[in-house]
């Protein structure tokens with residue numbers, strides 16, 4: 001989501017005639033995108049910001065902007081005091097207008113007027129990829145709903161990103177069309193609760209309606225969406241996934257914990273049994289779907305027995321992938337204010353590793369079913385000399401081929417399965433030419 005936000009701001013800068021640079025030192029304008037999902041991310045953001053201080057002192061004409069969750073939607077006086085060298089602070093999901101206004105006031109701004117005028121003709125939603133990504137980016141994130149109106153007790157997002165706001169269908173479609181025109185083959189539609197798309201608009205379209213519109217965009221190959229909330233994953237959305245050829249069979253739907261009391265303390269709004277029913281419903285309507293989830297271990301008060309419920313539910317459901325996190329209190333959240341972070345760090349790590357080991361076995365088992373199958377891979381790039389891409393279920397697939405296949409859909413026969421990836425050979429691979437036959441002179445005796 002941060003990447004998608006940053007790209008919108010980059011588009012505004014491109015409209016003004018700016019070009020991206022590889023190094024901050026070479027830039028006239030530096031925009032720092034920040035994240036606060038964990039303490040570590042927040043510390044990193046402050047560290048990077050401090051590193052910019054000497055640069056600004058040496059070159060006061062450079063413009064420094066900070067955006068994202070460190071700024072948040074609730075004012076930034078404290079940041080302005082701490083980092084007075086920053087020229088502009090912008091909320092998450094900003095359209096970049098505060099920065100654009102500041103730059104427009106700058107008398108020294110020189111613009112490529114022909115190009116700029118052309119770019120001002122962009123429709124609402126259309127984006128310009130930075131030059132280093134144009135024609136090269138294969139999969140692009142597209143935010144479709146900003147903010148979140150839930151109040152999970154551990155989560156800082158609603159305070160930082162504000163209430164839920166769905167973007168209009170036409171604006172999203174314009175963004176996707178502009179991305180496709182610049183070489184993008186796959187879009188990942190994003191929302192904190194992506195399956196609540198349209199809920200904030202009376203009689204608005206829902207996610208299934210939006211998927212149908214995006215599915216019709218010429219040139220687009222694939223659509224994914226994340227992250228869903230179990231309570232809003234309707235049959236209508238699942239049938240759209242099953243019916244629409246470009247929508248990939250991958251459902252990202254966090255459970256967070258497998259114990260009902262912990263789920264109440266997290267204020268998640270469903271029970272373990274309801275989540276099990278959902279997974280059964282997903283597999284019934286979209287039989288080949290890969291289901292991914294998030295888990296937090298060591299939530300305040302989580303006993304060993306409650307953790308065991310989480311372990312057991314994962315052992316039973318055998319999901320394709322689990323994103324694991326150890327609980328860490330985020331200042332300002334309900335759990336940080338009202339609950340004691342009473343699971344010792346060593347125990348959090350032990351629980352983390354138990355689930356990690358379990359999931360490694362499950363992912364291996366899930367991946368083994370692809371052995372001998374031919375899967376369609378959207379090729380993204382080269383990694384250590386091999387082509388790397390993703391299957392419809394979002395499995396990483398590696399293969400070797402001398403052709404330039406970046407951005408192509410390639411049928412790959414799977415010959416090896418590991419827990420985190422698959423590898424194989426393109427179905428249309430040319431057989432290796434036979435090795436040159438050595439001729440041995442015969443001596444007739």
Ligand code: SF4
Pocket residue numbers: 148149150151152155156157158192193229
């Ligand atoms: S639904 Fe997701 S983003 Fe919203 S409060 Fe809960 S965890 Fe945070």
